[in-house]
Amino acid sequence: MGRRDALIVQHIPRLRRYARALLHDVDRAEDLVQETLARALDRFHFWRRGSDLRAWLFTLMHNQFVNDCRRDGRRPVTWSLDDGPDPAADADAASEAGLRDIGAALMRLPVEQRAVLLLVSLEGLSYKETARVLGIRPGTVMSRLHRARERLRDWLDEARDDPVQRLRSVK
């Protein structure tokens, strides 16, 4: 295995984790990962040695995601639009798992809030890195992060009020 491949390979699990949480759809997430890898191989010479490869790969993934949205017309053309819940999300699974599935709760966030929350809270990117990956200002990272977290707090509250969970805590 070449040096290039060795460098990229170690980031694949995290790209997959992020894609899965972002899309809530196993097939589309895997497609996105593979398309991102293809792009990374094509453009590896653009990567500046010494800079953060992981952030670069997430940037490629984000751009690929936006392109896919445009191509398929499945998603809003502009990334910054509030697109609300993802129609592709499995409605049955969401209602069955009720409010307890954070995956379903995530899908009720506008996609750009979801991306910020996941890059920061799941992938552990700094605000600066997140801003660079998504091509937005750091101030925007902060405001989206705030909105996303406040909405998920509501979800946590609802989950706390959930009779099943209450029952559990009574036991």
Next chain:
Amino acid sequence: MKHPDDRPIDERDLHAYVDGELDARRRLQVEAWLAGHPRDAARVADYRRIRERLHRRYDPVLTESPPEAAAVPCRDAGTLARVAAVAGLMLVSGLFGWSLRGAPGVPVQADLVRPAAFAHRVYSTDPRRPVEIPGGDRQSLNRWVSQRMHTELRAPDLSGQGLRLIGGRLLPSTDRMAAQFMYETADGRRVTVYVRRITAGRAGSEFHYREQDGLHVFYWMDAEMGYAVIGSEPAARLIGIAGAVRRAFERRG
């Protein structure tokens, strides 16, 4: 002069505190603030809980174990080189085996992949009679195989891939006949192409990959036929060969 960080604590600080974005001085200020403001402390606790829930939900993806078969999106021949490169990456990362669109069912494994790999092992190592009909007489080979398979089949020309046709044979494969075409690389390694009718076929299915008994097998279904390309070549090279085989059969059909 007042330090710029001595401004009152606001919600931005709470996020930055949770995310480890504050310097030591500001962090202490936030901690002092939280001690006296239970509502904000609860909020910080919730933010942390969200992070924990996200990790609990999605960390398993990091180590997800791959099922047997994989599908590589292959929209056109031009993307094949990229697909091969990605396949190489996924293989070394152990993730390639992970299914995209649902692995084909057991019948395909039993009817196509396993017999194809077995036939490869049996005949590609046979020093005396690796094929029934030598590739020198392509016309006879094609005619004979097509007759017995009840469909027009031509041994793909893989000279563009650096492969020389040795010949072919027919073999029984569970309840059907199968055809095997055998090729040789310049340094004498064998690659076989295995074709048989598959009832569970899906038109234009993706490339699937499977490792079988130490051999790489790329296979796909098209209409009623199942195709497999088998060899011990590196997977990234073999998928290139598989792409050429697929194009050859598609041109014919």
